[in-house]
Amino acid sequence: LEGMMAAAPCSLLLLALLCVAPAALAAPRTLVLLENVNIRETHSLFFRSLTDRGFDLTIRTADDPSLSLIKYGEFLYDNLIIFSPSVEDFGGNINVETISSFIDGGGSVLVATGSDIGDPLRELGSECGIEFDEEKTAVIDHHNYDISDPGQHTLIVADPENLLKAPTIVGKSELNPILFRGVGMVADPDNPLVLDILTGSSTSYSFFPDKPITQYPHAVGKNTLLIAGLQARNNARVVFSGSLDFFSDAFFNSAVQKASPDSTRYPKTGNYELALALSRWVFKEEGVLRVGAVSHHRVGEDTPPSAYTITDLVEYSIVIEKLSDGKWVPFDGDDIQLEFVRIDPFVRTFLKKNGGKYSVEFKLPDVYGVFQFKVDYNRLGYTHLYSTTQVSKRRHANDTGTGFASHFSIPVASLNIYMWGFFLH
Incomplete structure (x- = not known):
């Protein structure tokens, strides 16, 4: 019995460690759907970057009959990668509807397409506010193509200046020019959630590269999207690349130079760095915020x-953290606001880092009722941060009535006269 008692603390400690370990060591479960098994080799650097960061990759061809995203109502994966541009029918029980449900459930999706894009990915793009050009079309730019282009001017050299000004999404470092070969996209103008991550230049357009232009192109100039993104209202993230080649080892390691006089030759493209930044954002390694402790008092x-009573001087504070390299660290922001709200804000003020x-100190307004301390922080590239704390506010005990209710008080004498007149009628 004594030995059992001595062993009990060790057993309890082991049990606690076993309970905590899965949460601490859990790798993001990621389903990868490929056009063919060769892509595993031609895009090996990108996949290696994910496994090096601890991702648990399940790699299948897109038509594998055993595919499933959901089982018994639960999602089997945290992330989905689709590197299968021309897929016409997914295998198993995966289709556009289940992928949309996956996004609605908060899942992250990375899609890479090409000029041979099939209907399912076109439909998925439409669900997310992205419209792809027709099959067999390509982005063309007669002024910004690579020196190794075979003649159709579809091997585009994209200027990093055309990237979205959002370091959380595209990375903080300066990039070399980006190589792109694929299909163009346009954003739904009625969808404010679509992000123009990388656009074409003012001379780019999307059309059939082997046909004369007989109609206005689907996408022209900077309206031509090469890479687009979406952060849904539930914080789910999606990235669409019009080029599967963008993620390839060949494009990562290629030298790049515009086919124009006096152009600069770069020994390597900026594709690898941009691909890593995009994957970190879409899979929620970057740009993720959370609320910690919230406090308020006089x-x-x-x-x-x-x-509270009217005109109290109060102090409000909130801890905001961001995810960085798998750890929660203090968030550094200078534009976070607090609102003190009943129906409309009575107070709106900036919070100062302390x-x-x-935190912030402010005087409560001379109005009583039920109020909320509200922080509603929504910034490009970050998850939506929302925190409310409800409080009540009353008059001072010796207040004779100058607030909301006093405006509706009726003198007793006047009330008696009114009622007497009512009965006489």
Whole structure:
């Protein structure tokens, strides 16, 4: 019995470690759907970058009959990669509807297409506010093509200046020019959630490269999207690349130079760095925020009262953290606002960073009722941060009535006269 008692703490400790370990060591479960098995080799650097960061990759061909995203109502994966541009029918129980449900459930999706794009990916793009050009079309630019282009001017040299100004999404470092060969996209103008991550130049357009132009192209100039993204209202993220080649080892390692006089030759493209940044964002390694501790109280006190009184001087504070290299660290922002709201905001003020938290002191307005401390932070590239705390506010005990209710009080004498007149009628 003594030995069992001595072993019990060790057993409990082991049990606790076993319970915590899966959460601490859980690798993001990622389903990868390929056009063919060769893509595993031709795009090996990209896949290796994911496994090096701890991703658990399940690699299948897109028509594998055993495919499944959902089982018994639960998602089997956290992320989905589709490197199968021409797929016409997914295998198993995967289709556009299940992928849309996966996104609605908060899943992250990375899609790479090409000029041979099939209907399923076109339909998925449409669901996300992205419209692809027709099959067999390509982005063409007669002024910004690579020196190794075979003659159709579809091997595009994209200028990093055409990237979205969002370091959280595209990375913080300066990039070399980007190689792109594939299909063009345009964004739905009625969908404010679509992100123009990489656009063509003012001289680019999308059309059939082996046909004369007989009609206005689907996409022209900077409306031509090469890479697009979406962050849904539930914080699910999706990235569409019109080029599967963009993620290839060949494009990662290629030298790049525009076929124009006096152009600069770069020993390597910026594709690898951009692909890594995009994957970190879409798979929620970057740009993820959370709310920590929230507190409010009268200035000079430590705990919140059961109710505030009008004109109290209060202090509000909130801890905001961001995910960085798998760890939660303090977020650094200078544009976070607090609102003190009943129906409309009565107070709107900036929060100031104070150590590991953001705080502010302010005087409550001379109005009582039920209010909320509200932080609603929505910035490009970051998950939507929302925090509300409800409080009540009353008059001072010796207040004779200058607030909301006093405007609706009726003198007793006047009420009696009104009622007497009513009965006489």
